[in-house]
Amino acid sequence: MTYHPKSDFITVMIERGFLADCTDYQGLDDAFAAGVVPAYIGFDATAQSLHVGSLIQIMMLRWLQKCGGKPITLMGGGTTKVGDPSFRADERPLLTTKQINANIAGIKQVFAAYIDYESGDDTQALMLNNAEWLEDLNYLDFLRDIGRHFSVNRMLAFESVKSRLDREQSLSFLEFNYMILQAYDFLELNRRYGCLLQLGGSDQWGNIVNGIDLTRRVLDHEIYGLTSPLLTTSDGKKMGKSQDGAIWLNAEMCAPYEFWQFWRNTNDDDVGRFLKLYTDLPIAECDRLGALEGSDINEAKIVLANEVTKLLHGKDAAAAAEATAREVFEKGGVGDDLPTLTLTADDVSDGISVVQLIVRSGLAGSGKEAKRLIADNGAKMNDEALTDAGMVLQAADLVTPIKLSAGKKRHALVQLG
Template identity: 55%
Template sequence: MSTYKSELLRLLEERGHIHQVTDPESLDALASKQVITGYVGFDPTAPSLHIGNLASIMLLKRLQDAGHRPIVIMGGGTAKVGDPSGRDETRQLLTDEKLANNIAGIQGTFERILRFDDSETGALLINNDDWLSKLGYVELLRDVGPHFTINRMLTFDSVKLRLDREQPLTFLEFNYMIMQAYDYLKLARDYDCRLQMGGSDQWGNIVNGIELARRIDGSEVYGLTAPLITRSDGQKMGKSVSGAIWLNEAQLPAYDFWQYWRNTDDRDVGRFLRLFTDVPLDEIARLEALEGAEINEAKVVLANAVTAMVRGADAARAAEATARETFAGSGAGEDLPTLAVGEEGIRVGAALTELGFTTSNGEAKRKIAEGAVRLDDTTVTDPGFLILPEHGSQMRLSLGKKKHGLITR
């Protein structure tokens, strides 16, 4: 039974989104009596977000679902510095043009998941470069600098861990937490923003912003973090053998995205359904109680729900249809990853690596030796086997039961 009165905190608690909250009683009372504006920041360091970011996006979705207003902050300004959190080395500095292109690529994800309109709870997307790049250096030092002590900043994990490992931390990165804190001050002033949310690694930065707003303006603002999402096998959420699981189609085909969720560990299905879908809690309880082969029903529900939310309902339907056709062994399916080869053909091991099924030709050779590789329905035992156009205009290459791709001319 939830201890919270507001729909917002009850929803976040029931779905497993809460790790830490500043002054939960006051935030709960505020959310019960008025519309709250809350934000999450995303630095556009790539042309797509990945599913490691999805937990934070879901915080904004839950905020809006509970009748409040979400703000997406695109970190066009903070990305010019780079968040040192969780890193051993300085991030690569990006040009204005690259940052603008990345923001354009990322924006569509939010437009699919959140509702943007002129209503009281309509989402906003704002670039913090609009104010950070206009700040005068001396102005920032005088207005904000007195509220930060080096002693305190050295205790933050993003700084302390880097120094403990004797890795360099540049003065540029040291300023990141000041810039993020200033964002909260600016949003509290201009948008009456009362809540900042993010991953658990952002706790220190969020607290900094809360304290800055209180010291300078006397604002009463709050912070909430979500737990770090890891899989039951101990792996960090969002990583696979072939790399990051990107949210954009351009970086990862919808079938591969769908298949990642379909391959979820049995132990994670219920938790991921709560975190990443709107499937009702009583239905999730039924699905996660399934055992044996029946748990695959829950995995398909998970894959369909997340893919429909992130890529659209059509993409989810196409991916499921492709999976059915492929796993039934009756065809190739239209949505599988595809590798086109020329007249010279390609070695089967190289094809596995090109499709992202293996990370190296050495790993491909091991999988072939284990009998795990099939071309159409024939097991391939020779790592040097050359797939040629005359073998067929379209062939299905499979690694195990879960990875399938097409070899075309």
């Protein structure tokens, strides 16, 4: 990256590692110098929460506002009905309007932790739903006024589409329309709110360029696109996934302690990079912490876990998670904030197997996996190795909570309600 920006926002994007590409560095830099730049990212409502994989985009909107821009979070109430085919092998399952609206309600909870929607000034964020303009489109008018600006030849050449067709995997007409609808979102946001910039992951490059091209053709307005890299961890895993599945941002789907622990378990080589991307700490401090070696890097990981958890769940939740971790790992005790499985008397009326407990507490995905964990000496109960996969616990065994462990880093409490 050889461009030397004048604006704070593009400087931050480059220095902190957010920038993969930009449609026009000079033009966008000048736009930031000229005044408040409204910029948006779209989030489709395919689940009741976003996961850590979306956090890089949320942090981009946060930094945009901190640098004097105006964030627009666009909920995909309309586009979720179609489903983004970008780099997917198959079609997304179709959701009902009721499911989509429930998912949007869940997703919205997270944004207020990162972005200010109530500042009352020019940088006050907006939260919008593209169902507002997509639901009532007249199909024939849309084809005539918007569809005529799209070249099918060009759309087929986009890597997100081409890669699927090259693998001879079906791409439905429904999905093919997604990129047109996303382009139309950018046009409408520019027309209604003066939006000048779309942010997104690098897999959205083709969709972003389509929106820029459409807006130029229809409104003759100059707008911009900026993408972030698609992140993988240093060992090649997709960001946001753990061995137990996605790390969700909503507390009811991923407890603050589990969220904290995910960041505490960051690979050594990723610590400095993740501090820059996912915290507000100054660059110099991120570099200092990321350069630590040996046992010292563990303290840097705790700083990372605390800072990221503090942003999402608050200072108290971060402190409680750290206290629990120190209790569990340093003193071998039972922390107050561990994921907890609470059983009823009916659950244990005929006894309950330790295999069931491991599965129900989330330490294994299936009974087969739990049995393998025991066979491999990876399971413990109250810090003692579990060797009998046939063990059955009675209510009397649960008068005091028990601690289950899978390996050295994953723990849960089991108690009677």
